[in-house]
Amino acid sequence: MLDDRKLAVLRAIVEDYVSTNEPVGSKALAERHNLKVSPATVRNDMAALEEEGYITQPHTSAGRVPTDKGYRLFVDRLSQVKPLSAAERRAIETFLAGAVDLDDVVTRTVRLLAQLTRQVAVVQYPTLTRSTVRHVELVPLNDRRVMLVLITNTGRVEQRVIELPEVVEDTRIAHLRAVLNACLDGCGLSNVPELVADLPERLPPEDRPVVATILSVLLETLVERHDEKIVFAGAANLAGADFSTGLRDVLEALEEQVVLMRLLGETSADTPSALTVRIGSENPYLRGTSIVATGYGSGDNQLARLGVLGPTRMDYPVTMGAVRAVARYVSQILAAS
């Protein structure tokens, strides 16, 4: 049904349309890409492609424009991820190397990606669930309050102020801290609930109310932060582009953590580090946009996802290259620290 030349025509249409933002006609196509055939032939092929739903025309007697289905075929079979230039690689490396803590890594990553792709970049904070406890700290603030600080192996820090049900001296707090650390140090966060389940019973009765209070806050912290924080950058890059769904909707989605999360998508269980591309109507929300995303993280344990969001009319090979490269570098950085 679709011989090689038809595919070549589709590829040419996508490439031209992406670079010019104008419907592309048979004549220009036959010229610019040396297809060795006449415009009339191209027209026949285009008619076939349109029949199959890969391209469409905005109005009669205008050029053709790829449909979502067309982009899909292009991404799957007609394009190759374009690697970054050496200069770009070096820039990434030096820019990310300067980060001082986890916050900084994430912030730099999202900005870098936005600048590199000239789209909106989205980065999910490394998820807690796969992390392990590196340290639990109880800091007495005054005799009725302590601050709980939870430090994970990814460098993430969660803190909460806890109001205690009774006055507790610092030495008891110190003891509790020791107990907690002995119990939790190095354990996966998802195991914490079961590990602390019998803790009150192993302690003297007078400590139990205090411990119960602290543990409830600890567990709450784990649960609440389970749906992860997401940041974005490069919203200014939306200014030029036009979206079928209004610009307003896109901006609203960006500020809505939950929506953004859904857009970034789930890591497919088997190949978490693969590039995911969602084109236009394939998206759960924001039908007018495309999303290129991938998981990142050190080696076998994927931490979270990052990617970019832009109009369906996007340079997929370049964008995919940038996303992949940035994911690799940030994984490296995180693994090293």
Next chain:
Amino acid sequence: MLDDRKLAVLRAIVEDYVSTNEPVGSKALAERHNLKVSPATVRNDMAALEEEGYITQPHTSAGRVPTDKGYRLFVDRLSQVKPLSAAERRAIETFLAGAVDLDDVVTRTVRLLAQLTRQVAVVQYPTLTRSTVRHVELVPLNDRRVMLVLITNTGRVEQRVIELPEVVEDTRIAHLRAVLNACLDGCGLSNVPELVADLPERLPPEDRPVVATILSVLLETLVERHDEKIVFAGAANLAGADFSTGLRDVLEALEEQVVLMRLLGETSADTPSALTVRIGSENPYLRGTSIVATGYGSGDNQLARLGVLGPTRMDYPVTMGAVRAVARYVSQILAAS
């Protein structure tokens, strides 16, 4: 030069233009606001106002539009801050009361303000300089690494991983922590450098390299975070409005911490909690936008600033009311915690 009626005309023009977004003519003006005079009289007044530069006409034979100078006069002398409704107050209160930590307070505040004003809200994190140290914590991660955690009285937490120049046992770390806390607890952050200056000399020589390393990181943390973090929300509200300077510029400025900081402006030394209004060309950057901002913080010590950014054609009385109210509530919340 400007009698009462001319001022009334200016007020009417501003109000009508803000609500309709269309140049306002003499006839409509004379009708809608019962000025008891004929359109012709209004025209004379308008001519005078235009002469003085308070209004202008987009083209000959169109209605009049306020200039920046006109808005300025309106804000200074012709309008009163509009208080929020009881329902709005209650909504603010309950929404902010649910916050669990400082991050949460800031996030909720900025969203609240964006929703309330239907503009872009901007909130600066409480500044460190005026804060005091509540606790310094040194957490051993392994024998060559510790994590420094700095907790301030505003609930803010800064953390850094420190690579030590030598292997140090946990007991020495614990000792150092005690020394640091004895030295710094309750002190203003700006005093920290002088307070720790002679610390190495007061300790046994073998501890000095370690202490020096830790202190250098501590000081660096204070300096780096000196220029404060700023967050915004409600970018979607920009979608409708039109800016003389392109939408792109506005979005870029929002993502640029430094610019945003400049826009929020300095707290005027004498009345930090006063509302600041910068209209159009009065702004350092982004000449096409207006900014309504104010300081916030518990009572006498102002912590930081918050405000909204929008088109010059903005409902100033309502916006000012919302900004003022939110600032008060968030100050209250922060003082209580």
Next chain:
DNA sequence: ACTTGGCACTCGGGAACACCGAGTGCTAGT
């Protein structure tokens, strides 16, 4: 059986044009 040149057809978009009406400035009259 595919390709190609030719040809009639379609329509979006821009230019030219006229018209309407809101709005103005000015002057003379109250």
Next chain:
DNA sequence: ACTAGCACTCGGTGTTCCCGAGTGCCAAGT
């Protein structure tokens, strides 16, 4: 000092016309 009247301006809208890029189809060529 205010008002009524009047001539004038000019942006916006609707109409018309035309051009040209682009198409679909058909018949001829390889």
